Amino acid sequence: MTTFVLRRLVWTVPVILLVILLTFLLMRQIEGNPFRTSERAIPESIQQNLEEKYGLDDPWYVQYLRYVKGVFTLDLGPSLVLRNRDVNDIVREHFPPSLELGALAMLFALVFGVPLGMLSALRANTFFDYGAMFVSNVGFAIPSFLVATLLIYFFALEWGDIFGLPTSGWDTWQSKVLPTIALGLGPMAYFARLTRGSMLETMQQDYIRTARAKGLRWRRVVVVHTLRNSLIPVVTAAGPILGFLITGSFIIEQIFAIPGIGRYYVTAVTGRDYSVVMGLTVLLALIVIVANLVVDILYGFLDPRTRDARA
Amino acid sequence: MARAPRAATSHADIPLEAAPVTAPLAGAPVRQTNLWKDAWYRYIRNRAAVVAGAVFVLLLLYCLIWPAVSPYDPNDVDFSQAREMPSLEHPFGTDTFGRDLFTRTALGGRISIGIGFAATLVILAIGVAYGSLSGFVGGRLDNGMMRFLDALYGLPYLPFAIITLAVIGDSGFWSLVIALSIASWLTTARIMRGQVMTLKQNDYVRAAHVVGARRHRVLMRHILPNTLGILVIAVFLELPGVILGEAFLSFIGLGIGPPDASWGSMAQEGYKVYRVFPLLIIIPSVAIATLILCANFIADGLRDALDPRTRET
């Protein structure tokens, strides 16, 4: 097991290098001037001064190496657009809300989705099952911006007095409720369907039938055997989903005015703030990699067969 | 033809490889016919899948045909007719510019579904090529390719789509297709590789080798056709993700520009006026949701029909 983990960790390094390289090359291709923020043109001399100041007039490989060195010394450089701030500051201030939002949404999705799926599987083909699966499917299909809009409209505006939920922001615990639901509804539905399907399939398996035939108590059978095995696909899916929740939350952040990474990312790309974009992309890639790694480790625990197969 | 016993969850028990095999090596894929017919019968028994399929086809027809026959010019601005509720003349009402929503939704569907299918096909093309090459050749090439794939897994999907769009420079149809497919083909490649590797081990393939059939022939004649089922399912599984991706990009303003619209850009316009005219955000969102729902049910139905043992996660 340890070798597995170590090997994966070692692999992270070239992956990060690749991500940096790709992002770097892509950013270089984009037209645009990070220093020109308003429509008022920048005089040539000032433009030159700025490029010198930020090292943008060096050849690309020099810049690349400088940047790689920066990443490994944890110095992501200054922001080109926000002249009084460094990328490190930006990450430090804006990453926690996104991480929190992603984690809360994930928690919401798991806590409500998995049991819903389980119960549906246990009551397969009953009204409960159909109803739950209908709700799940709808929840999965409706785009999150509509969910967010509806939630704000009803719970924060129309019935605001009853619920006491604000329409936006991210400071009090009340302000975190609606964004979590808006972001977590889709994954919740996904987990519900996945759990249900997985449980149903597991329950058909011979060894389960054997356990039942042997007369083991139903509950024990369900909990110990079925659940553990049917959760494998859920765990596998959880990694990428968590990655997606953290890296793809910018619409929710925009609608709810949450000062997170997502919103910043879009602003940085459109503003051509090269250093911020690269810093954030590297960070987001790291998250995805870590999430996948965690999942793979858990998977290894759950299903020992895979550990060898992966070598 | 043998009828599969009715299981409570329609998990019939006919594995892919066990379908009647009489294929001569050089030959006509006789078993294909049996397989597909079989699958069709099983599919039809799944009510949800059938309804979804019908709705899907209807949606496609609406988007393809209606704009051609519609009496309204979708780009005609007429402020006196702005924001009207649905009526006989305008089944979906009109938007902020007085344009008929029924027609614009159909047009938006052309673009959204078009992008969806195009991106999905690109994803499949790249994924299949990559995965089958890797799985078929095996050995060190496979190892290397899979490691590279692992590396690419680190690319966060939506951020990269945004950067790609910025690189390409405009947000036209094909730019969106490229941006959306660039980070999404990884899973397909992996599945394809897995499939190819499994099939490679099968007796009939080994038999083909023994008889001396050349490698690419084996690939084309025997392995790929068996994976066709998987691919069809994959289309309907990838489609929702792509459509949502396009909707998200459009919602933050990076999508199709005026006067064309996709469902996502229509939803963005609708969001701005939802307090006075919620119809403008509800209609495109429901359209997106319907498409996704149908795709999901169709995928489920296909999966049960074609290869009930496959678990795609």
Add this chain to the structure above:
Amino acid sequence: MAVAGFAALSLAVVLTACGGGGDSGSGGEADGVITINWSSEPPSLDPGLATDTTSSNVLGNIMDGLITLEGEDLTPTPALAESWDIEGNTVTFHLSNEGRWTNGDPVTAEDFEYSWKRTISPDLAADYAYQFDGIVGATDYNSCEKNCDAMRDKVGVEAVDDRTLRVELTSPQPWFIQQVAHTSFLPVNRSAVEQFGNKWTEASNIVTNGPFKLARWDHNSRLDLVKWDEWRDADSVSLQRVNGRMITEGTTAVQAFEAGELDETGALGGLPPEELPRLQGTPEYEQSPSLGTYYYGINVDNVPDVNQRRAMALAIDRQSIIDNVAQAGQLPASGFTPEGMPGFDAINPNSEWLPASGDMERAKQLMEQVQNPVKDITLVINDAPGHREIAVAVQDMWSDLGIDVEIQQQEWAQFLEALGPPPAKTTDAYRLGWIGDFVDAFNFLELWRCDSGNNNTNYCNKDYDALVAQARNTPDDNERYDLYAQMERIMFGPDGDVPLIPIYFYTNVSLQKESIKDTFTQDLLDQIDLTKVVEGDGSGAEASG
């Protein structure tokens, strides 16, 4: 099990996070406290680097400059400068001795000399260094590559003594006094800048000298100001604290206002045009004129026939766009200089090419006279709210002239590239707006000089440039207005070249709680003077900010 483990981990995250709940700053819990919407994160609070409205509004309230602009006409009024003399090209400011920094230092003329030279310096690479171009030696210093210290000494700003600042201009520039009220001319505290370097603007480091202090700055989230009791005129300030959110998304901001979470929104970020009809009937709605012109520029190299340009101008029904799309009570533009500018009545050409409701018939007639009409026009716009809708309306209007318009919506950085100057070859027309920096039509009309960095039309007219140069040297207002009128006629008179098509003059719209509505005003330059705002009954009791 794994799920349980993960759940536990997440729960831990949540619990630690839950602890950090500050006051949500709901509107007006106590007298003298209001919550407003800055609408975006200020990119920089360094006066030398601030270019946007949010930054200039924050700075305008936490810093004290030489001059402020008061009243509806924005008359230059003494702030830290008690008086000033003008002699030819030399302006001398006499400073009061009441100016203080929050760290105890007195505000002196040296502070101003240091700050202005710092903004002009090539190291700071300030976008707005061009504001100082009228000062002797400024452009040389700004573009110097070596010997910069010597250049610095030659800049025409000198602190004669602690309370006297002498400025040498390159020409009389009668609007210079107006200009000095601009954000770029605010002072910075030398010791803070030298001590903290890049980070001197953070809430914990910043040293200010104005009516309010920066109490709290959570980037992209909140920026709060608190009254500074030691300001020279603190007794006149009623507000105790101003809490500020940063909600960029228009719909979200309006919702927050309606839920009572904000006392004001829209002054800085505007209101979504689509919501305006609904909001205009409410008592909280507020509208005021703003010095700005929304226009479509034309690449005259690509559309060389003046008759086509005139036709395109005539085809636009401005009033319809204002009523149906922009919806904020804007004024249809009949020239380039906006209404509210001193001398407007004399300057405005009331152009026959810019009728308020358009003149489609005449436009079509003109179009027929065009020899080689350009039938395919690429219209470039940026993707901020409102522009697309206007473009769609214009597209429809121009299609009646037989012109096929392709709307290219681009994001900001690309859009700027397409504009240049010089504009990209594929750019036939583009959308832009110009907001006034200071209150004199020169600020607007000098844009169309041949070598102006803000002239994206390729338009070049020597006569026009000559008039601009002449205006620089004309201190008498009425004479100058006459020159401005001539410039407008060159562009929009009966023989006008029409290199651009003004559409409307901006207005400011906002929603304000009734308790502050009377005193919360935004001037023609979009600045809000928080020292004048009175909340509630204005008793201004000590509040627990």
